[in-house]
Amino acid sequence: xxxxxxxxxxxxxxxxxxxxxxxxxxxxxxxxxxxxxxxxxxxxxxxxxxxxxxxxxxxxxxxxxxxxxxxxxxxxxxxxxxxxxxxxxxxxxxxxxxxxxxxxxxxxxxxxxxxxxxxxxxxxxxxxxxxxxxxxxxxxxxxxxxxxxxxxxxxxxxxxxxxxxxxxxxxxxxxxxxxxxxxxxxxxxxxxxxxxxxxxxxxxxxxxxxxxxxxxxxxxxxxxxxxxxxxxxxxxxxxxxxxxxxxxxxxxxxxxxxxxxxxxxxxxxxxxxxxxxxxxxxxxxxxxxxxxxxxxxxxxxxxxxxxxxxxxxxxxxxxxxxxxxxxxxxxxxxxxxxxxxxxxxxxxxxxxxxxxxxxxxxxxxxxxxxxxxxxxxxxxxxxxxxxxxxxxxxxxxxxxxxxxxxxxxxxxxxxxxxxxxxxx
Amino acid sequence: xxxxxxxxxxxxxxxxxxxxxxxxxxxxxxxxxxxxxxxxxxxxxxxxxxxxxxxxxxxxxxxxxxxxxxxxxxxxxxxxxxxxxxxxxxxxxxxxxxxxxxxxxxxxxxxxxxxxxxxxxxxxxxxxxxxxxxxxxxxxxxxxxxxxxxxxxxxxxxxxxxxxxxxxxxxxxxxxxxxxxxxxxxxxxxxxxxxxxxxxxxxxxxxxxxxxxxxxxxxxxxxxxxxxxxxxxxxxxxxxxxxxxxxxxxxxxxxxxxxxx
Numbered sequence: 121x122x123x124x125x126x127x128x129x130x131x132x133x134x135x136x137x138x139x140x141x142x143x144x145x146x147x148x149x150x151x152x153x154x155x156x157x158x159x160x161x162x163x164x165x166x167x168x169x170x171x172x173x174x175x176x177x178x179x180x181x182x183x184x185x186x187x188x189x190x191x192x193x194x195x196x197x198x199x200x201x202x203x204x205x206x207x208x209x210x211x212x213x214x215x216x217x218x219x220x221x222x223x224x225x226x227x228x229x230x231x232x233x234x235x236x237x238x239x240x241x242x243x244x245x246x247x248x249x250x251x252x253x254x255x256x257x258x259x260x261x262x263x264x265x266x267x268x269x270x271x272x273x274x275x276x277x278x279x280x281x282x283x284x285x286x287x288x289x290x291x292x293x294x295x296x297x298x299x300x301x302x303x304x305x306x307x308x309x310x311x312x313x314x315x316x317x318x319x320x321x322x323x324x325x326x327x328x329x330x331x332x333x334x335x336x337x338x339x340x341x342x343x344x345x346x347x348x349x350x351x352x353x354x355x356x357x358x359x360x361x362x363x364x365x366x367x368x369x370x371x372x373x374x375x376x377x378x379x380x381x382x383x384x385x386x387x388x389x390x391x392x393x394x395x396x397x398x399x400x401x402x403x404x405x406x407x408x409x410x411x412x413x414x415x416x417x418x419x420x421x422x423x424x425x426x427x428x429x430x431x432x433x434x435x436x437x438x439x440x441x442x443x444x445x446x447x448x449x450x451x452x453x454x455x456x457x458x459x460x461x462x463x464x465x466x467x468x469x470x471x472x473x474x475x476x477x478x479x480x481x482x483x484x485x486x487x488x489x490x491x492x493x494x495x496x497x498x499x500x501x502x503x504x505x506x507x508x509x510x511x512x513x514x515x516x517x518x519x520x521x522x523x524x525x526x527x528x529x530x531x532x533x534x535x536x537x538x539x540x541x542x543x544x
Numbered sequence: 545x546x547x548x549x550x551x552x553x554x555x556x557x558x559x560x561x562x563x564x565x566x567x568x569x570x571x572x573x574x575x576x577x578x579x580x581x582x583x584x585x586x587x588x589x590x591x592x593x594x595x596x597x598x599x600x601x602x603x604x605x606x607x608x609x610x611x612x613x614x615x616x617x618x619x620x621x622x623x624x625x626x627x628x629x630x631x632x633x634x635x636x637x638x639x640x641x642x643x644x645x646x647x648x649x650x651x652x653x654x655x656x657x658x659x660x661x662x663x664x665x666x667x668x669x670x671x672x673x674x675x676x677x678x679x680x681x682x683x684x685x686x687x688x689x690x691x692x693x694x695x696x697x698x699x700x701x702x703x704x705x706x707x708x709x710x711x712x713x714x715x716x717x718x719x720x721x722x723x724x725x726x727x728x729x730x731x732x733x734x735x736x737x738x739x740x741x742x743x744x745x746x747x748x749x750x751x752x753x754x755x756x757x758x759x760x761x762x763x764x765x766x767x768x769x770x771x772x773x774x775x776x777x778x779x780x781x782x783x784x785x786x787x788x789x790x791x792x793x794x795x796x797x798x799x800x801x802x803x804x805x
Binding site: 148149152153154160163170171172173226227228229230231232235241243244257276277278279280281282283284285288289291292293295296297299300303304307 | 572575576578579580582583585586587588589590591592638641642645646648649652656659660663664670671673674675676677678679681683684686687688736739740741742743744778
């Protein structure tokens with residue numbers, strides 16, 4: 121693959137993301153200004169002193185002062201800069217948040233700034249892991265080890281080059297002075313924490329919102345409507361059990377086609393659970409999935425082709441996280457191309473969609489109405505507060521021109537005061 | 545007759561081996577230069593960015609381009625030679641894959657440097673980001689150019705209008721590399737995924753006496769890491785040695801005090 125093939129992502133997310141990155145870069149350049157920026161201090165590492173370290177509390181104070189916002193918002197904004205990769209933490213480097221204390225951070229070098237024009241390449245990651253392997257004498261973290269093996273498998277043809285380039289970069293780094301070498305290593309490590317984060321392992325079932333996000337990213341958008349349609353029903357279940365309840369969703373009276381979709385979805389969810397769940401429960405889960413979906417005469421048998429079934433069943437003898445990958449991909453492709461398309465045309469789905477777009481009015485019974493009245497907050501409805509804010513804004517706009525940021529901050533402060541004032 | 549044939553065969557393989565060895569040496573040099581170029585590129589826009597760094601980048605880039613041109617010519621001519629024995633062809637293809645990957649890395653780094661030098665002008669040094677680095681990269685550049693030491697005097701005589709000239713030159717060079725990659729794809733049809741590497745999956749840990757800098761970062765990491773992970777044995781030994789040294793010093797001092805009191 122040459123560079124030309126992988127240049128620009130002019131998709132939906134390109135322009136807004138580029139605009140966001142440009143703004144973040146402007147803020148960052150202001151922050152690192154030696155006179156008016158965040159005050160820096162040296163970092164002590166055993167006997168080495170490295171300059172230009174900044175504390176979390178200083179960053180938050182600077183942002184709050186610069187944009188006239190409260191510390192919580194400044195903290196969120198700061199965390200966004202860290203998550204994007206413009207600032208990196210020196211301690212606890214895997215957590216990309218700003219801590220409001222004396223934890224140290226540093227500005228990332230422009231070479232590692234996020235940009236849409238040069239996508240993050242797997243070749244670079246492979247070289248980085250190979251270098252890390254050399255430095256740490258073969259002791260890589262678990263997720264790094266997995267990635268390394270995975271990359272070795274599919275980039276096998278250029279592995280000699282990757283190893284050689286890693287060695288040369290390592291040797292070139294040794295030519296630099298020790299503090300600069302340490303800084304470069306930290307910069308590179310931070311870059312890869314942002315772009316190849318360690319995989320999260322869930323020890324419990326995914327909550328609903330995560331699932332919707334996962335589906336939004338992985339599947340075409342209309343999937344989302346299925347969850348919207350049923351959200352009201354199993355939000356209640358979810359709140360009762362604090363587990364994501366597939367059973368309630370799938371026990372709805374479906375037609376045959378919908379049932380197939382349901383089984384496939386359930387299988388997909390089981391595979392995800394196996395992939396991201398704890399290692400201890402893996403064997404059990406794999407057995408459960410086999411008994412429920414794959415075995416002959418299983419209650420929720422899924423229709424995958426013979427070869428995939430053979431590979432999967434064979435793999436299940438010695439189960440690991442990715443043993444169901446082949447079957448999962450097959451089901452996904454099946455849904456995407458076939459049964460999901462048919463499901464979209466089915467009357468059940470159309471009804472669900474109608475309910476999602478125009479939900480029925482919820483019919484409260486008398487007991488619920490009484491309870492709602494008791495729990496109601498004694499303050500103005502947020503809709504009315506917003507209307508009042510808008511009226512005030514219109515009045516201010518009509519009067520003499522003033523500094524907009526002052527006006528907005530005054531309005532937002534007034535909005536906040538109105539709430540508690542009316543409760544008295 | 546057979547003797548003559550063998551002799552011809554030997555000559556062929558000998559020259560083929562020599563061509564392979566030359567090609568390998570050239571590709572190894574290019575890999576080294578590209579690795580150094582990456583280190584230099586990582587300093588652009590930071591507080592160590594200077595005319596000297598930009599000049600070192602230019603020199604490294606020129607060397608890389610010269611090597612790339614030589615390798616391209618060498619490999620293309622040999623791979624288009626239909627009489628090349630099968631084993632040697634496989635080795636050449638391996639070199640070709642390494643060369644094209646290297647060229648892609650170089651191309652990306654050159655584009656990044658071009659972009660960053662447009663954003664971070666040396667005329668306005670207040671915008672250079674405080675990254676925490678203090679030293680230059682002259683030693684890295686010297687390594688790339690295979691020189692014992694870079695002549696610093698050379699950098700000071702650079703004209704102030706270097707930047708604008710640099711940008712236009714760099715743009716031309718980036719386009720040149722682009723065209724080279726395209727030409728190679730057109731002239732030689734190597735199926736990359738069919739190539740089998742020789743080397744191991746894991747690079748051998750180099751005989752590094754560089755545990756010190758790694759220890760600095762690992763001290764930082766281990767301070768925050770959960771205690772469930774065992775400490776790296778290397779830093780463990782380092783700490784033990786330090787304690788032992790301190791104990792020795794304390795013992796010596798106490799003996800001295802005892803003797804003199």
